[in-house]
Amino acid sequence: MRGFKEPGFADRQKAARQAKQNLLNKFRAQPAHDDPEVAKRRAEREAIASNRERMRREREAAKAEHTRREEEAAAADAARIAREQKEEAERQAAFEAEQKAKRDARYAARKERGKKRK
Numbered sequence: 209m210r211g212f213k214e215p216g217f218a219d220r221q222k223a224a225r226q227a228k229q230n231l232l233n234k235f236r237a238q239p240a241h242d243d244p245e246v247a248k249r250r251a252e253r254e255a256i257a258s259n260r261e262r263m264r265r266e267r268e269a270a271k272a273e274h275t276r277r278e279e280e281a282a283a284a285d286a287a288r289i290a291r292e293q294k295e296e297a298e299r300q301a302a303f304e305a306e307q308k309a310k311r312d313a314r315y316a317a318r319k320e321r322g323k324k325r326k
Contacts, residue, residue: 215223239246
């Protein structure tokens with residue numbers, strides 16, 4: 209079995225030249241900007257990007273509409289709760305007034321009975 213031959217300076221220079229040449233050939237093989245295939249791919253990417261932007265705007269509009277509906281529902285709930293609290297306070301006040309009237313009537317009747325005994 210033969211041993212490993214370490215590359216010399218000339219071999220390394222040749223390898224570097226070959227690598228640079230390969231990169232240059234790869235770059236030259238790429239199509240130009242005015243190539244119809246490149247224009248087609250660019251148009252497809254632009255269409256995809258515009259579609260993404262349209263979808264994003266639609267999502268934002270739907271989200272804004274949902275938020276608006278939630279706010280309207282919350283405002284309606286708050287108004288309903290305030291109205292119910294006001295009605296409950298009015299009922300409570302009426303109930304207390306009725307109780308007071310009954311209590312006053314009982315007190316007046318008791319006073320009347322006390323006057324008759326004397």
